[in-house]
Amino acid sequence: MTSSPPTLMWFRRDLRLADNPALAAAFAEGGPVIPVYIRETGTQSGRASGGASKWWLDKSLKSLAADIKSRGGSLVLRSGDTASCLDALIEETGAKTVFWNRRYDAEGRHIDMEIKSGLKEKGLTAKSFNGSLLTEPWQIKTNSDGHYKVFTPYWKRVRAEYTPPDKTHPPQAFAAKELASEPIGNWKLHPEAPDWSTGFDKIWSPGEAGAKQRLETFLSQGLHGYGEDRNRPDIETGTSGLSPHLAHGEISPVTIWRTVRKAMDGGQKDLSEDSAWTFLSEIVWREFSHVLLYHYPDLATANYNRDFEHMPWRDAPEDYRRWCRGETGYPIVDAGMRQLWQTGWMHNRVRMIVASFLTKHLLLPWQLGEAWFWDTLVDADPAANAASWQWTAGSGADAAPYFRVFNPITQGQKFDASGEYVRKWCPELHELPLKVLHEPWS
Numbered sequence: 001m002t003s004s005p006p007t008l009m010w011f012r013r014d015l016r017l018a019d020n021p022a023l024a025a026a027f028a029e030g031g032p033v034i035p036v037y038i039r040e041t042g043t044q045s046g047r048a049s050g051g052a053s054k055w056w057l058d059k060s061l062k063s064l065a066a067d068i069k070s071r072g073g074s075l076v077l078r079s080g081d082t083a084s085c086l087d088a089l090i091e092e093t094g095a096k097t098v099f100w101n102r103r104y105d106a107e108g109r110h111i112d113m114e115i116k117s118g119l120k121e122k123g124l125t126a127k128s129f130n131g132s133l134l135t136e137p138w139q140i141k142t143n144s145d146g147h148y149k150v151f152t153p154y155w156k157r158v159r160a161e162y163t164p165p166d167k168t169h170p171p172q173a174f175a176a177k178e179l180a181s182e183p184i185g186n187w188k189l190h191p192e193a194p195d196w197s198t199g200f201d202k203i204w205s206p207g208e209a210g211a212k213q214r215l216e217t218f219l220s221q222g223l224h225g226y227g228e229d230r231n232r233p234d235i236e237t238g239t240s241g242l243s244p245h246l247a248h249g250e251i252s253p254v255t256i257w258r259t260v261r262k263a264m265d266g267g268q269k270d271l272s273e274d275s276a277w278t279f280l281s282e283i284v285w286r287e288f289s290h291v292l293l294y295h296y297p298d299l300a301t302a303n304y305n306r307d308f309e310h311m312p313w314r315d316a317p318e319d320y321r322r323w324c325r326g327e328t329g330y331p332i333v334d335a336g337m338r339q340l341w342q343t344g345w346m347h348n349r350v351r352m353i354v355a356s357f358l359t360k361h362l363l364l365p366w367q368l369g370e371a372w373f374w375d376t377l378v379d380a381d382p383a384a385n386a387a388s389w390q391w392t393a394g395s396g397a398d399a400a401p402y403f404r405v406f407n408p409i410t411q412g413q414k415f416d417a418s419g420e421y422v423r424k425w426c427p428e429l430h431e432l433p434l435k436v437l438h439e440p441w442s
Contacts (some may be wrong), residue, residue: 004031014249017170032175038081050375058189063207073174101131106297137294211245233347243379289387330410335425344378357408366393412438
């Protein structure tokens with residue numbers, strides 16, 4: 001009796017073992033499963049990750065490697081042209097199948113289609129799965145058979161119709177197989193000279209275990225008041241902190257949906273259904289962003305509303321530099337930008353405020369802000385980052401009107417009513433009385 005040939009499991013933004021469709025399918029093949037991560041450095045490698053994302057990836061890959069090692073296997077790390085790396089691994093292992101979870105940016109889709117086609121031409125089996133979204137971007141259609149361009153009706157459809165698939169459990173064991181693997185330290189994902197990430201470790205625990213703990217903590221401490229607290233940057237438990245774990249695939253939105261719905265159906269006492277649905281609507285905003293990215297591949301660089309191509313943006317490098325550094329003189333704006341630099345993350349309400357300030361006060365193009373966030377956010381997401389920036393600028397689908405401005409003074413007074421957020425990130429204002437904290441010039 002001959003054993004089944006090996007299957008390559010190609011990890012990307014799905015760095016987890018639980019609820020991983022491609023991984024579950026790979027083990028269902030019956031043969032050894034060889035887990036692989038490829039750092040794509042060829043001519044076709046998609047948009048380069050930002051510095052903060054690289055910091056997270058370094059720790060997330062180490063966590064995944066440890067999880068696989070505890071089950072008897074080894075995560076193989078390779079870098080270079082993706083197709084060439086896969087060909088080499090197929091030659092080394094005798095693998096007949098390659099499985100992965102899909103990505104939805106245009107460049108990534110193009111690379112994956114070419115790889116899948118090339119593998120099939122060689123007589124191999126290549127399959128991809130949905131491992132990062134609730135539903136595929138092309139799946140939910142309007143009555144006219146098009147895709148949704150307005151969030152609210154899209155959200156209502158998902159809320160009414162979505163049913164999560166059955167849970168898949170982490171594999172009990174990987175086959176032990178020694179293959180050449182690059183030391184992750186050689187990739188230099190962690191910043192050096194200078195190491196600007198010194199505050200990150202105090203806040204974040206990259207990896208699947210960290211994602212699970214974040215969700216459990218949020219369910220017990222934050223979900224019940226999410227409907228009100230999510231707009232308050234001075235309340236640390238007001239948001240889930242799951243976005244970077246979602247961005248790197250350490251937890252699936254399916255897992256989050258299933259867990260929250262279970263809590264709503266009686267698993268958690270005193271839970272406000274309104275708060276729970278509000279939280280799930282934020283998960284679905286991420287889905288909606290992927291719908292937009294799928295149908296508008298240049299979402300991160302070009303205006304969804306082409307009328308904005310005529311917008312007379314200013315050219316003001318010094319204003320942009322001060323915005324990046326948190327030196328605008330507007331407390332809530334500067335607090336947000338400093339939180340971003342020191343932690344790799346910013347509260348969502350404050351993201352809208354600083355984005356509005358860049359585009360509506362400074363009249364600088366939203367693409368500058370999108371690029372800065374891409375480099376500095378640990379949760380940088382190719383769909384949500386672009387869609388959210390265009391929403392605030394007024395150029396996006398279902399966007400805030402171009403004439404809607406987030407007043408940084410009144411926003412600070414309303415959502416940082418205690419002043420704790422500004423005082424934390426702008427310590428030079430710590431002694432100011434609350435009545436002038438958000439407009440210190442007065």
